[in-house]
Amino acid sequence: MMLLILGLVLFLGTHSISIFADPLRNKLAAKSEIGWKAIYGLLSLAGIVLVAKGYADARMTSAILYTTPAWMAHVMALLMLPVFVLFFAPYLPGRISTATKHPQLVAVKLWALSHLLVNGSVADVVLFGSFLAWAVADRISLKRRAKRPVPGLPEATRNDVIVVILGLLAYVAFVKWLHLNLIGVAPFAPMG
Numbered sequence: 001m002m003l004l005i006l007g008l009v010l011f012l013g014t015h016s017i018s019i020f021a022d023p024l025r026n027k028l029a030a031k032s033e034i035g036w037k038a039i040y041g042l043l044s045l046a047g048i049v050l051v052a053k054g055y056a057d058a059r060m061t062s063a064i065l066y067t068t069p070a071w072m073a074h075v076m077a078l079l080m081l082p083v084f085v086l087f088f089a090p091y092l093p094g095r096i097s098t099a100t101k102h103p104q105l106v107a108v109k110l111w112a113l114s115h116l117l118v119n120g121s122v123a124d125v126v127l128f129g130s131f132l133a134w135a136v137a138d139r140i141s142l143k144r145r146a147k148r149p150v151p152g153l154p155e156a157t158r159n160d161v162i163v164v165i166l167g168l169l170a171y172v173a174f175v176k177w178l179h180l181n182l183i184g185v186a187p188f189a190p191m192g
Helices: 002-015 022-031 033-061 072-091 095-100 103-118 122-141 158-183
Strands: none
Touching: 002 033, 002 122, 022 033, 033 122, 072 095, 072 103, 072 158, 095 103, 095 158, 103 122
């Protein structure tokens, strides 16, 4: 569990610099944008690797806090559909991006909440609860921070079509192959 917590501190801590120390973040980025992005990227990558390894280890021995009915898996599957669409939306701005304001934060919240609906071990609550709390805190903090540009295509209505297609393809790929191969769990495995 310590590896999972260390990874979360590193990954979410790096992603929280703008929440708690935006002037420091801006000062460091102003000194060297490339240097800032390199350090930020390396710390984030190290954090996510530790989260993945720590969660893989912790979920095997973690105590169960709660269980939910089997039909809740269908609710999760439905909530996960927009997650992939919203993940791509900032890079292909259109109506979806405008309507959600911060589509990736909405995606993280839906992802975390949907997983908490069906995963009730201590490791699950620590992982998904941490991401959910971070996304809420980040969204609140965005109201007082200056907006930074996101690299992507110019805004266009056709981008929404592209985002939906990409999102649905990613959803199918995760359900069919990637979730099992990356996480070790088949999302729609028969329940015993």
